[in-house]
Amino acid sequence: MSIYEFAMSIARLAGEKIREQLSHELVIETKSNPNDLVTNMDKATEAFLVAEITKHYPDHQIIGEEGHGKTITSTDGYLWVIDPIDGTLNFVHQQQNFAISIGIFHNGEKYAGIVYDVIDDKMYHAQAGQGAYLNDRPLPMLKETQLATSIISMNPNWLTKDYTYEMYAPIIRTARSARSYGSAALDFAYVALGIIDSYITLRLHPWDFSGGxxxxxxxxxxxxxxxxxxxxxxxxxxxxxxxxxLHKEILEQYLEPHHTALESIHKGTFSNR
Known part of the structure; x- marks a missing residue:
């Protein structure tokens, strides 16, 4: 079994464990703010994934949302970047629209990405250079679109803040429509699937974006x-x-005029962890 196949297998096993526990009472804690939640299932799922990876590949590095690998500063060798439940708010409130996300890199280069929609049992996956799949179905290459005929995914909270409203409101006004799904991993998967045309956001951690x-x-x-x-x-x-x-249109026409503000945001708010 390849590392890629192994990653899909443990994502499925972790998903099965989550589904089996859905009727059990959750232990919910807050992290950085009242809307930044973590549950006992986030922690248990990360512990399961880390244990499985470590057992089979003890020399691999692992970064996880719930604290594993905080001291990692190098991408040498194999690096796993995992989010045990991406979309924890959805998990807590809806028990759907969340995913297990796994990104694997080898010496800093992309190796494989996994986004597993646990409730719908949909496995989005790709090995670098070999195309992307939804379960066993190959995904076609994306069609080119223009903003006026595109659906954009964006957290509406970014439109309520003075420092980002001027950047993002014109994009949403020009687009055909906008959506918000509450799971970054699924947003990436939906762009790959072609059901949304772009995903735009600030403040994503590596475990949020690596697999997707x-x-x-x-x-x-x-x-x-x-x-x-x-x-x-x-x-x-x-x-x-x-x-x-579409990426070129949004970047050049809507984001580059705010380049200085974006540079300031990056310098002031983004860090390793």
Missing amino acids: MIIAEEVGAVVTNQLGDKLDPLHSNSILVANSS
């Missing part, structure tokens, strides 16, 4: 931060993912 980034790029999406720079799996960042023509 690899999947989306396999079908022709362009994934950068909002300054147009390549994403780093060890650092938090802003996100702009879209088909190539």
Whole structure:
């Protein structure tokens, strides 16, 4: 079994464990703010994934949302970046629209991405250079779109803040429509699937974007931060993912005029962890 196949197998096993526990009472805690939640299932799922990876690949490095690998500063060898439950608010309130996300890198280069929609049993996955899949179905390359005919995914909270409203409101006004799904990993998967055309957000951690980034790029999406720079799996960042023509339009016409403000946001709010 390859590392890629192993990653999919443990994601499925972790998903089964989550589904089996859905009727049990959750232990819910807050982290950075009252809307930043963590549950006992987040912690248990990360512990399961880390234990399985460590058992089979003891020399691999692992970064997890719930605290594993905080001291990692190098991408040498194999690096796993995992989010045990991406979309914890959805998990707590809806018991759907959340995913297990796994991104794997080898010496800093993309190796494989997994986004597992636990409730719908949909496995989005890709091995670098070999295309992307939904379960066993290959995903086609993305079609090019323009903003006026595109559906954009964005957390509406960014439209309530003075320092981002001026940047993002014109994008939403020009787009055909906008959506908010509450799971970054699924947003990436939905861009790869072609059911949304772009995902735009600030403040994503590596575990939020690593798995989905690899999947989306396999079908022709362009994934950068909002300054147009390549994403780093060890650092938090802003996100702009879209088909190539739409990415160029949003970056050049809507984000570059705010380049100075975006640089300030990056310098002031983004760090390794």
